Amino acid sequence: MTASTIDPAIARSWLLVSGIRSExxxxxxxxxADQIILDIEDAVDPKLKADARGxxxxxxxxxxxxxxRINDRSTEFWSGDVDGLKGVPGLSGVMLAKTESAEHVTETFDRLGGTVPVLALVESALGIEEAPSIARARGAFRLGFGSGDYRRxxxxxxxxxxxxxxxxxLVVASRIGNLPGPIDGPTVGSSHPVLRQKSEHAVAMGLTGKLCLDLDQLSVINETISPTVSDATWARDFLDDFESRGRVIRDGSDLPRLGRAEKIDRLAKAFGIQPIARR
Structure with a gap:
């Protein structure tokens, strides 16, 4: 029962586990999973929420x-969630369901003592409209996309x-709020090709993590969202060459490539992806 070594700011796979299934x-x-989320919101019947929280x-x-994942600010369960979790050892942070305003984030953050990060799950049209202010809210750590509820x-x-x-x-709002890239909603089903395609699409759009509901999905998500070996090799080669020439800028393309190479190299090291060594 140890914490993941992957920083939640760059975590790829976020595994949701029903809070009523303690086994x-x-x-x-x-x-x-890079991070796990014990769900005491959607995954738990209202009559069992107190048991799940306990x-x-x-x-x-x-x-x-x-x-x-705690219940949203408008429900009768929110207050019990934040009060019960305040000061609990082992709590990495909370995912706030159905976030629709900056105040939802700050009130949650403050009630938890002002030190617990809040991952704001945006699940509605209003939440999407308010995403920039949510991303700027005190205590906001990262944005997540509740895609199923948004569709409903x-x-x-x-x-x-x-x-x-x-x-x-959500990608633009995260940049405005100076937050890490947002976390995509889960892909339902057991098809790995479909999951890979959906994960690749999320990455192409600028999302940097994905919620998942099944242990079998983790390896696909982690692989797809990570830099490839060829990406890591290109980044390491570029950085080595840049250093060897005394970090001299040759043309206008160097700085954008430098930023991309540094990001890829940092993620590759964090995820244990080894570039191909030069001969």
């Missing part, structure tokens, strides 16, 4: 480490083109 917590913690608090207090709220299909606007909106 699955240890397996999730030991999995390939199970999560007990596991975290006993040495477990993870995030907790707006009537949008799951088609990539139809969902391009909310994803882009």
């Amino acid at each position: 699955e917590f240890d397996a999730a913690s030991d999995s390939r 199970s999560v608090i007990d596991w975290l207090t006993a040495g477990g480490v993870g995030w907790v 709220d707006t009537g949008t299909s799951a088609d990539d083109l139809a969902m391009a606007y909310p994803r882009s909106r």
Whole structure:
């Protein structure tokens, strides 16, 4: 029951585990997930929420480490969630469901003591519209996309083109708020080719993480969102050549390539991706 070594600011795979299934917590913690989220919101029947919250608090207090998806600010359960989790050891942060304003983030952050990061899950048309202010809110750590609830709220299909606007909106808002890239919603189903395609599309749009519901999805998500070996090799070669010439700028393309190479190299090291050595 140890914390992932992957910084949550760059974490790729975020595994959701129902808070009522305490027997699955240890397996999730030991999995390939960069971060785990114990869910006491959508995954739990309202009659069982108090039990789920208690199970999560007990596991975290006993040495477990993870995030907790709490109920949204408008519900009767939010206050009990934040008060119950305040000061609990092992709590990495909270994912706030159905975030629709900056105040939802700051009130959650403050009630938790002003030190627990808040991952704001945006799941509605209003949340997408307010995304820039949510990203700027005190305590906001990263944005997440609740794609399923967003589709239900707006009537949008799951088609990539139809969902391009909310994803882009979250990417732009994250940049405005100086946050890490946002986390995409989960892909439902057992098809790895579909999951890979959806993950590649999210990366192409600027998202840098993905929620998942199944242990079998983790390796695909981690691989797809990570730099490739060829990317890591190009980055290392560029940086070595740049250093060998005394970091002299030759033309206008050097600075953009330098920024890209430094980012790829940093992520490759964090994810254990080795560039191909020069002969």
